[in-house]
Amino acid sequence: MLPAFAAARRMYYDSRHLMNEGIPSKPTDSSGEFLWGFWYPALRSNQVHGRKLARATLLEVPLVIGRDAAGKPFALRDICPHRAFPLSFGQFEATIVECAYHGWQFDAHTGQCRHIPSLTADSKLKCERIYAGSFPCEERDGYIWAFMANPEGRALTSADVVPPAPELPTFSPRYKIAHLAADLPCSVDHGIIGLMDPAHGPFVHQAWWWRTRRSIRDKAKQFEPLPNGFRMSPHAPSANSAPYKILKLITGEPATTMIDFVLANQRFEQIRAGKYWLSSRTTVTPIRRDLCRLDFVAAWNILPWFPIVSFIIHVLGPRFIRQDTEVIEKQSLGLKHEDRMMLVDDADRQARWYFELKAAHLESQRTGQPMRHPVTGPVTLRWRS
Ligand code: FES
Numbered sequence: 001m002l003p004a005f006a007a008a009r010r011m012y013y014d015s016r017h018l019m020n021e022g023i024p025s026k027p028t029d030s031s032g033e034f035l036w037g038f039w040y041p042a043l044r045s046n047q048v049h050g051r052k053l054a055r056a057t058l059l060e061v062p063l064v065i066g067r068d069a070a071g072k073p074f075a076l077r078d079i080c081p082h083r084a085f086p087l088s089f090g091q092f093e094a095t096i097v098e099c100a101y102h103g104w105q106f107d108a109h110t111g112q113c114r115h116i117p118s119l120t121a122d123s124k125l126k127c128e129r130i131y132a133g134s135f136p137c138e139e140r141d142g143y144i145w146a147f148m149a150n151p152e153g154r155a156l157t158s159a160d161v162v163p164p165a166p167e168l169p170t171f172s173p174r175y176k177i178a179h180l181a182a183d184l185p186c187s188v189d190h191g192i193i194g195l196m197d198p199a200h201g202p203f204v205h206q207a208w209w210w211r212t213r214r215s216i217r218d219k220a221k222q223f224e225p226l227p228n229g230f231r232m233s234p235h236a237p238s239a240n241s242a243p244y245k246i247l248k249l250i251t252g253e254p255a256t257t258m259i260d261f262v263l264a265n266q267r268f269e270q271i272r273a274g275k276y277w278l279s280s281r282t283t284v285t286p287i288r289r290d291l292c293r294l295d296f297v298a299a300w301n302i303l304p305w306f307p308i309v310s311f312i313i314h315v316l317g318p319r320f321i322r323q324d325t326e327v328i329e330k331q332s333l334g335l336k337h338e339d340r341m342m343l344v345d346d347a348d349r350q351a352r353w354y355f356e357l358k359a360a361h362l363e364s365q366r367t368g369q370p371m372r373h374p375v376t377g378p379v380t381l382r383w384r385s
């Protein structure tokens with residue numbers, strides 16, 4: 001082996017140690033693993049209307065989603081317990097989903113079987129003991145959310161706690177709201193660490209109004225632990241991005257921004273300037289092991305009569321997301337050959353925390369012990385971006 005090549009290989013393996021520092025298991029151990037026991041956005045609200053049965057996939061579970069007469073959404077596993085016929089091909093009436101194969105009927109909200117047409121009057125079979133898989137379902141912020149407790153949609157016991165469905169924080173009664181989405185051809189982990197990666201901005205999102213390579217400078221950001229996540233503490237937004245300069249110009253107030261990440265997949269960002277605010281949430285939701293969907297929702301009350309924020313969200317937002325999507329598409333070409341990665345220093349610390357949080361959460365689920373949080377107290381991270 002040529003000496004230079006040997007040195008390069010050693011560096012590669014040494015940096016694997018570097019990557020694993022502080023991680024109980026290799027980051028790839030839990031990579032691609034789904035986190036059960038969380039709410040995930042299944043569809044946009046406007047994709048589910050009338051008596052139509054809509055399809056969605058979350059964590060590789062096929063779902064049939066609809067609304068009852070009162071508009072309340074429901075989510076069933078899209079598989080009939082009789083012979084696996086997708087319930088979404090069936091009929092929906094009042095609160096009953098009827099399978100199109102043999103007409104078995106199920107309660108839309110609980111999945112309980114209500115009627116089996118082939119049974120004779122003297123049949124001993126108790127059809128009410130049969131269930132189609134069912135998932136708690138709520139509507140918030142323009143999304144239909146499903147609580148993915150387990151892959152089969154087994155009924156929850158009284159001991160199971162279903163937390164409230166996620167809600168975008170808002171800070172005044174009147175505001176504007178916008179939604180964006182994109183499919184990302186990668187595992188949920190790559191989607192999420194891409195979301196919290198500060199170092200790609202000047203290379204992927206180059207634009208005169210945001211970042212250029214020449215605008216790279218030293219950053220120091222304070223972080224603190226949150227239950228199931230971590231927070232980039234409130235701070236003045238980066239001086240090197242034009243939207244924040246505009247914000248300061250129009251509100252006349254110094255702006256602060258705060259970014260939270262919480263398991264399983266939510267990144268919240270709040271920008272406050274006096275009475276003005278912009279609140280956004282990005283989720284990266286696993287559809288399959290190799291596909292996830294990014295959903296972005298933003299609400300704001302900044303100058304509703306002057307569409308500067310609307311322009312940023314509707315015109316620049318999609319451009320931003322397209323840049324990220326293109327990067328993920330290209331990265332997926334390399335990931336076919338190499339799923340290992342290097343997480344180096346503070347620029348990749350949040351990615352490392354994500355893997356550690358995920359591993360700690362899975363460990364706590366397995367053992368029933370409280371989760372050992374990887375972020376033990378306030379800490380400053382430094383990088384250049
Ligand atoms: S497969 Fe659904 S009723 Fe038979």
Ligand SMILES: [Fe+2]
Pocket residue numbers: 194200204205324
């Ligand atoms: Fe990005």
